[in-house]
Amino acid sequence: AQTVTQSQPEMSVQEAETVTLSCTYDTSESDYYLFWYKQPPSRQMILVIRQEAYKQQNATENRFSVNFQKAAKSFSLKISDSQLGDAAMYFCAYRNSGGSNYKLTFGKGTLLTVNP
Amino acid sequence: DGGITQSPKYLFRKEGQNVTLSCEQNLNHDAMYWYRQDPGQGLRLIYYSQIVNDFQKGDIAEGYSVSREKKESFPLTVTSAQKNPTAFYLCASSIDRRQFYSNQPQHFGDGTRLSIL
Numbered sequence A: 001a002q003t004v005t006q007s008q009p010e011m012s013v014q015e016a017e018t019v020t021l022s023c024t025y026d027t028s029e030s031d032y033y034l035f036w037y038k039q040p041p042s043r044q045m046i047l048v049i050r051q052e053a054y055k056q057q058n059a060t061e062n063r064f065s066v067n068f069q070k071a072a073k074s075f076s077l078k079i080s081d082s083q084l085g086d087a088a089m090y091f092c093a094y095r096n097s098g099g100s101n102y103k104l105t106f107g108k109g110t111l112l113t114v115n116p
Numbered sequence B: 001d002g003g004i005t006q007s008p009k010y011l012f013r014k015e016g017q018n019v020t021l022s023c024e025q026n027l028n029h030d031a032m033y034w035y036r037q038d039p040g041q042g043l044r045l046i047y048y049s050q051i052v053n054d055f056q057k058g059d060i061a062e063g064y065s066v067s068r069e070k071k072e073s074f075p076l077t078v079t080s081a082q083k084n085p086t087a088f089y090l091c092a093s094s095i096d097r098r099q100f101y102s103n104q105p106q107h108f109g110d111g112t113r114l115s116i117l
Helices: none
Strands: A003-005 A010-014 A019-021 A024-026 A032-039 A046-052 A064-069 A074-079 A088-096 A110-115 B004-007 B010-013 B019-025 B031-038 B042-051 B054-057 B064-066 B076-078 B087-094 B112-116
Touching: A003 A088, A010 A019, A019 A110, A024 A074, A032 A064, A032 A074, A046 A064, A046 A074, A074 A088, B004 B087, B010 B019, B019 B031, B019 B087, B019 B112, B042 B064
Parallel strands: A010 A110, B010 B112
Antiparallel strands: A003 A024, A019 A074, A032 A046, A032 A088, A064 A074, A088 A110, B004 B019, B019 B076, B031 B042, B031 B087, B042 B054, B064 B076, B087 B112
């Protein structure tokens, strides 16, 4: 079974600074997808960024980028120019690419605080 | 606007009572999911359905039941057999069960908070 580990229960960053959230995963599959979701205090889950394992290029979405290291099974999220609205719980998630099971496996989350 | 609607937002259950959480989507998505979220536990999959009239158990299905009679609807019943039902419940959907679309993200509702009276 796949597992996802987020080793930082809490992180904090100053407004306008850069922060990196860590995620590692364990799988025997060669093809899969990775996601970062954001959960603000409203509790809604919002997709931040996704990465296909077969792509070597790291995904970017505006101020959000990932450092995908397939051999190390690492998938960290970098938030540049942090804003107060970035404060939230961030979840890393894994999904197999094939077969009939499309379930997401989530890490336990990292609570990000942004200080003004 | 298209989206996922969960109701009610807050729900209270008495001992020995079954309660049903509603999840409706108008995104025309094939697949739907139920997750349970506890503090410090992340999200854990309860049940999922990839097509109407079919559903599969997730990691923590005991004490829960679902139905998928319509594409738009995937209600979750928390039965009296679930001894620790207090949690935040999230419903999600994704576009298509076919492999080609497996990189598509899941879209989530706003959740239902269930508490014990």
